[in-house]
Amino acid sequence: MARSVIPIGPYHPLQEEPEFFTLTVDGETVVDIEVNLGYNHRGIEKLSERKTFDQSTFVIERICGICSTSHPFAYTRAVEDVIPVEVPERAKYIRTIIAEGERIHSHLLWLGLAGHFLGYNTVYMWVWKLREEILDVMEILSGNRNNYAMFKPGGVRRDIKEEDIPVVMRKIDSIIPTIDRLKKAILDDPVLHVRLKGIGVLTKEEAINYCAVGPTSRASGVARDVRKDAPYGAYDRVEWDMIVTEHGDVFDKAVVRILETYESIKIVKTCLQNLPGGDIDLNIKDIPPGEGIGAHEAPRGEVFHYVRSDGTNRPARHKVRAPSYMNIPTCQATVIGETISDATIILAAVDPCYCCTERMAVRDSKGARLYDTKELIRLSQQKTERIKRKMGIK
């Protein structure tokens, strides 16, 4: 059969790195994949150099809609590294609470979308209902469901009120049984085992060679986590475990994310219980000339910021490296040899914001459009149906 070329991309407006995949398929099997990054240049780094150090946090917060705290966290750490200065203890705890709350909602969001692409729309609806509770918690703590505007160089902008803590604790406790049920429903499901196990395997060696970060690498047995390796915030003051699994397939990536949600809940609860008193802000006035780096373990992996100051109130240079930049190329190791119906979930397993499928299109070698987004999702959902039928469930 003639080989066809399938372009996927290039515009993914809500993602940090819009990407463009060109799949070469032989019948149903993917034989080659080419990744192009660097579309939809927004000039964020340049824009950040036009704003003051304090104002830049709001620009940086809008790099990504989902991890709107990860970027400011890394950026403020970079600015504090220029001076250098330690933020007050209470600010550290508040930062950790916000960052972990974000991780919970980001992982739940991924889980829901993964369910949708596999044809488990009930999971999709349940998880997103659950996510609403976390977004409510974030609204109580920071004043908004997203784009929390909490971080500033030298501390945080808003304090957590004492009277809000019991409400937040109650809300977080209330979602744990639902996550438990969901975890069992997903991990017990024999269809999901067949559908996801051994699919899109990223071996430990490949994960190291591709410099994969975050849950993508931890699912392949690479125990790397900035929060453990170089503790910051309140991560060295609370008890939590790094989740590492061995197989590196889509199933393990899902398991890592589900279990990490539990760890994040644990961190948020411990931090809220042990919230120390004191200042929340250092009121930094001047930033001396110099360079600084800051890293933060975002829900998708390590995010890295570099800031150079020339002594004025604006950064002279600001560089951002987002985690998906390292994770997306791993699809070269994972997608090749799999079928088109699996490509959707394998590309999704890296957790790029999956609005990218909206721009997914499949073309044959003559350039005629064969599949669009809906078609690809339908293919993926049909495969699940087939497996279900084969197992005699439906």
Next chain:
Amino acid sequence: MKLPKVRELTEAVKALLTGPYTSKFPKQPHVAHPNFRGQPVYDADRCVGCLACENVCPVEAIAHEDITDHENPRRVMIHYTDTCIFCGSCEAACIADNRGIKLSGEWDLAFFDRSAAMETIEKELELCEICGGPVACKDHLRWISERIGELSFSSPTLYLSRLKGLGVIDENIIEASRDYGRSDRVKILCARCRRETTLTTK
């Protein structure tokens, strides 16, 4: 195999009994949590027109316009509600005890005409008696003199503005001469004219 299905079935029955999770929004108005950061609103009585909020705004959603006609000199503070990102920097920077501009719980901000997506308040402006340019808002000068107490008598701009506001000063005295020299020093002056009158040898 049977057990997971029973578990999911119970959940489905429960969901059927409890009804939908979503709120009946357009029928039932949504009330935001008190901590919610909504649209910033000016308090025309508390705001002193110092422009601190304009200075810190990361998206340039706050601007001002000085109208310097001698009948009714005023500063119009403009807040563009379409550009605003509700970050709260303006409230944090407000010198009037963070109450001149304050985030509200207002979230329903839809509008049809983008050019009308702004809020304005007007503050009385003190004009320079030589060049006629803006010095500062009257409320801002009063705010400063209240902070520094009797030290404000070292600055004619501060105490004359205050006395004028109280009505204890005769307008005719101020209008007497206009020679950019020593006699002009005891007047309400902008920074540039203050420098000229102080450094001149006339």
